[in-house]
Amino acid sequence: MHTNIDKRRIVRIEETISETPTVKTLVFKDDLSYTAKPGQFLMIWIPRIEEIPMSVMINSKDGYAAVTIRKSGIGSTALFNRKKGDLIGLRGPYGNKFVLKKSYQNILIIGGGTGLVPLLRLASYACKKKIKATIVLGARTKREVFFEKIARKITEKSDSTFLVCTDDGSYGIKGTTVSMMSSLIRENIFDCVFTCGPELMMKGVVGLATENSIPVQASLERYMKCGIGICGSCCLDSLLVCQDGTVFNGRQLSKILDFGISYRDKDGQKINYA
Amino acid sequence: MHTNIDKRRIVRIEETISETPTVKTLVFKDDLSYTAKPGQFLMIWIPRIEEIPMSVMINSKDGYAAVTIRKSGIGSTALFNRKKGDLIGLRGPYGNKFVLKKSYQNILIIGGGTGLVPLLRLASYACKKKIKATIVLGARTKREVFFEKIARKITEKSDSTFLVCTDDGSYGIKGTTVSMMSSLIRENIFDCVFTCGPELMMKGVVGLATENSIPVQASLERYMKCGIGICGSCCLDSLLVCQDGTVFNGRQLSKILDFGISYRDKDGQKINYA
Amino acid sequence: MNTNDKNHNLSVELGKIHLRNPTMLASGILGISQSIFERLYHENIGGIVTKSISVNPMKGYPNPTVIPLGGGSYLNAVGLSNPGVNAFSKELSQNKTIPIIISLVGSSEKEFSKMVKIFDTLNILGYEINLSCPHVSKMGMEVGDDPEAVNKIVKTVRMNTTNPISVKVGVGSIDVVELARVALDAGANMITAINTLRAMSIDVETMMPILSNRIGGLSGNAIKPIGIRCVYEISKKLEAPVIGCGGVSSWKDVIEYMIAGASAVQIGSVLGSTGPRIFNQITKELKNYVEKKGLRNISEIIGIAHKY
Amino acid sequence: MNTNDKNHNLSVELGKIHLRNPTMLASGILGISQSIFERLYHENIGGIVTKSISVNPMKGYPNPTVIPLGGGSYLNAVGLSNPGVNAFSKELSQNKTIPIIISLVGSSEKEFSKMVKIFDTLNILGYEINLSCPHVSKMGMEVGDDPEAVNKIVKTVRMNTTNPISVKVGVGSIDVVELARVALDAGANMITAINTLRAMSIDVETMMPILSNRIGGLSGNAIKPIGIRCVYEISKKLEAPVIGCGGVSSWKDVIEYMIAGASAVQIGSVLGSTGPRIFNQITKELKNYVEKKGLRNISEIIGIAHKY
Numbered sequence A, B: 001m002h003t004n005i006d007k008r009r010i011v012r013i014e015e016t017i018s019e020t021p022t023v024k025t026l027v028f029k030d031d032l033s034y035t036a037k038p039g040q041f042l043m044i045w046i047p048r049i050e051e052i053p054m055s056v057m058i059n060s061k062d063g064y065a066a067v068t069i070r071k072s073g074i075g076s077t078a079l080f081n082r083k084k085g086d087l088i089g090l091r092g093p094y095g096n097k098f099v100l101k102k103s104y105q106n107i108l109i110i111g112g113g114t115g116l117v118p119l120l121r122l123a124s125y126a127c128k129k130k131i132k133a134t135i136v137l138g139a140r141t142k143r144e145v146f147f148e149k150i151a152r153k154i155t156e157k158s159d160s161t162f163l164v165c166t167d168d169g170s171y172g173i174k175g176t177t178v179s180m181m182s183s184l185i186r187e188n189i190f191d192c193v194f195t196c197g198p199e200l201m202m203k204g205v206v207g208l209a210t211e212n213s214i215p216v217q218a219s220l221e222r223y224m225k226c227g228i229g230i231c232g233s234c235c236l237d238s239l240l241v242c243q244d245g246t247v248f249n250g251r252q253l254s255k256i257l258d259f260g261i262s263y264r265d266k267d268g269q270k271i272n273y274a
Numbered sequence C, D: 001m002n003t004n005d006k007n008h009n010l011s012v013e014l015g016k017i018h019l020r021n022p023t024m025l026a027s028g029i030l031g032i033s034q035s036i037f038e039r040l041y042h043e044n045i046g047g048i049v050t051k052s053i054s055v056n057p058m059k060g061y062p063n064p065t066v067i068p069l070g071g072g073s074y075l076n077a078v079g080l081s082n083p084g085v086n087a088f089s090k091e092l093s094q095n096k097t098i099p100i101i102i103s104l105v106g107s108s109e110k111e112f113s114k115m116v117k118i119f120d121t122l123n124i125l126g127y128e129i130n131l132s133c134p135h136v137s138k139m140g141m142e143v144g145d146d147p148e149a150v151n152k153i154v155k156t157v158r159m160n161t162t163n164p165i166s167v168k169v170g171v172g173s174i175d176v177v178e179l180a181r182v183a184l185d186a187g188a189n190m191i192t193a194i195n196t197l198r199a200m201s202i203d204v205e206t207m208m209p210i211l212s213n214r215i216g217g218l219s220g221n222a223i224k225p226i227g228i229r230c231v232y233e234i235s236k237k238l239e240a241p242v243i244g245c246g247g248v249s250s251w252k253d254v255i256e257y258m259i260a261g262a263s264a265v266q267i268g269s270v271l272g273s274t275g276p277r278i279f280n281q282i283t284k285e286l287k288n289y290v291e292k293k294g295l296r297n298i299s300e301i302i303g304i305a306h307k308y
Ligand SMILES: Cc1cc2nc3c(=O)[nH]c(=O)nc-3n(C[C@H](O)[C@H](O)[C@H](O)COP(=O)(O)OP(=O)(O)OC[C@H]3O[C@@H](n4cnc5c(N)ncnc54)[C@H](O)[C@@H]3O)c2cc1C
Pocket: A041, A050, A051, A052, A053, A054, A055, A056, A067, A068, A069, A070, A071, A072, A073, A074, A075, A076, A077, A114, A117, A220, A221, A222, A223, A224, A225, A246, C063
């Protein structure tokens, strides 16, 4: 077992799971990733192509972990296309984590897309700790729903629940995650809301939680080069997403002017969210 | 407490003890030296002047150690002249150690001059372990006898004995260490002989022990630069005195062609002992 | 300067530049955001050098661009990614009190003069010219290896500003003292030494170079003894403030650089293991040191090793 | 070469020199005693480079001459202490089978030709010319920084021997690839890269430089990424065997150097923590590697990183 998270490990992809036509999970053996905390991420090296941050996905086998990739640009597509037996490099896990306070009994977990990756790890921990979790998975449409099986498996032997909603109503409940949350918080008292997904979705979730005085934690994404607090590319106001985050609480988020408004491009210029 | 022996510690000289007009003991606080094993040495830095190897001398205070210097050339004279409150640097302790086997019950310790330094540490360990030690201190003449008090203190509450011999008979028994040893081994059965001092004296001691099939261990000196097995200046045939030694046993010594014959100068040329 | 200051004076002077303490942020480290600069200032930093800025925005190289090598050493080939002079002058436009030095990089005299004209309208302390980035062609080291180019660029910047100028030198293909001499002769006020050293890391399993650019710059612990040597040599031979840089990770390293001849010290890679609070911590420890040694001001130790 | 060797072939060829495996002793490490060379040979070393020898015996600098810096890095300024050509040729006079390369250092062409004439009568594999010792004036680096001097010295040695010649280059004040090119053009057969880098360490407590010579050469872990880069660049641009050196402490480092383009690898500082048995250990591990990777000979991986 490696004790230095910075040390690059070269691992073999042992299994690939196709989640949707554009989302794939790659399973590998790595002790450090296996014990990653929910919210932590790896820097994944696709040799001679890219290195990109990826949240650590849970895997049921001891000593194993995974990443779930949505194919997008050069790096993520190259990773998406890796096959069983291919080699990739890892360093990390880096970053802080979602905090499950001892007092929590009933939590709400809201995720969109691959944002569910760290949340499933969180949900699995919560269920093991006998915390009741309501997990909401939001997607635009049925084709984009994935992780349903694994989420059901996590929740099945607990009093937790798993809900799916789609914007177009093609699967699960019709509505956005924010509208789902709206109705859930009317009927339940949650100790904390946890969210990860598209930033504008998180902005809505955080806003609603704050208005209703519910503690909230969100895992954010920014462009990352180093992943360890050196290069500054992930800066979000005065915070570094890689080192101070990726998980921020409602109090921190309320002070971050850029949250849901703008991010920095590869050259460090600020770009507004559409 | 420093755990890395290579790390240079700067220590203050807390006490100086004049042993003879040309031999002085400097006491300082250093945990690593305090726990040095008998036979180990320090590299002592006299800032901007020299760095020289010195055996670790015992000191009665917890956490303290000392070095005992015979003034000779530039480095040792500068060290000799250091006063209470002055700073010196240390690294080490380095080297292997005298081995006290569990089976040993009766040992002979033969030292000359500052060669007694590692032997006193050994004697002190032996007495604590209830091994009977006969300590012989050899000197040319009365003025050169030192460490008597400390040796008596080590042996006083045990059945060990301390003997002094001088070549000219001006103090203690008249005779050389080798002639003393000769008569001692006739009357006693020693499990092992330990020696440190001038190389020609050790050559005699080792020779006599070997002839009489008594196990023997000798701590040797050679010119040292690095003290850690890099520079090669301390080489003695194929052995490195700093890393493989300074303590060698009779079997090793019998194969070392240079033992008692020649040493290497600062430039690496072989010089024969006078 | 109040030498009776009970808090022990850590302030240092770099020619016309006054810093409240000798700790500075090295260029390229967290250096593109005014909010981060403010956070660092709250962490008691003495001065801040921004990321090297070019006329046009630069995306830099694909990742991997930064590799932790272990043991506190790092390899990077970021490719000078930066938002460019316009976006960056906007970023700093609200700056009032943060002691900022802008690092400049470019490939022609014209580029430098253009940037200086724009940045000179801001509240800044001065400039650092990066002539020593070891892994971007036609910028950085290739310029830094050509004394004539160095002379021209420094002269151009000098003609366009009255702000203090530091030139950052590295260990490359010309002698570091010579390079510093050329820079000072051309009008620089001080020298920053050193930048990263050209280096490389190859993965044994895949047999492939790790950095996308293959070759990058070595920083952190590994290069400290080289940085100390350069500061010692430059400060011994030339008359100008020297800013030490390379492998500083504790107050002891700051002191070692100052004893070697540095008037201030830049800190970079170590933030990868400590975060920004390292500045607060080191400043506190420097205060203890000054107190213990009974110094009136920390600058009393600058270059003291030259005596021995 | 028997490629069907069940023991997996670790042998490498450096031009005319055949080594049973790519591990070599770096110059200056334990390198003045035939008995030690024999011990190292029993530890399965591939080849041995002696300490740099000069015409006259040299005492070198006073101690401290070697400083362990921690983290596997070292600083030294031994001052090229050596017994001189006469004593050393006597030392090696009985050598029959130990694969020895003699390192030469000098300040004039005459000195080199004198030494080569004497050493050529011994059983040796060849010479390494040390043009890169960073801390002895008028020998080593100051010569190495002057391409004209390098050209003359190498030509002189070439004229006086038919034995293979390697030139050891360092990172100093001229580009390492250029220096290597000059050496090869003048008749060298191969290049050793790299020597130590000029560096310094100052004690914070006493404020004094530690080495008696103040400035010395950095070796060990710290310099490995720089050595890898130099080997990569030299082997990519020039057609000659390159011997890698700098910071090797495990079989992985040997492989990394070979992938970068080295045909053999010298090992030095690490002996300070492992002793001579490191050669036996690394050789065993290299065998495992060759087996695991299914190579017929380890030399198949030389320079493979150039493909990427
Ligand atoms: C902490 C963290 C965790 C993440 N977890 C996951 C995950 O589990 N699954 C998943 O599919 N994606 C995840 N991402 C996003 C993922 O890193 C990017 O989608 C990926 O880097 C895109 O690479 P590319 O070369 O394909 O993109 P490009 O074509 O280069 O760019 C496409 C988009 O991806 C973003 N991007 C590119 N490179 C990076 C980078 N180095 N860091 C951050 N964003 C980048 C760009 O900002 C751009 O918006 C995570 C990002 C972060 C910061």
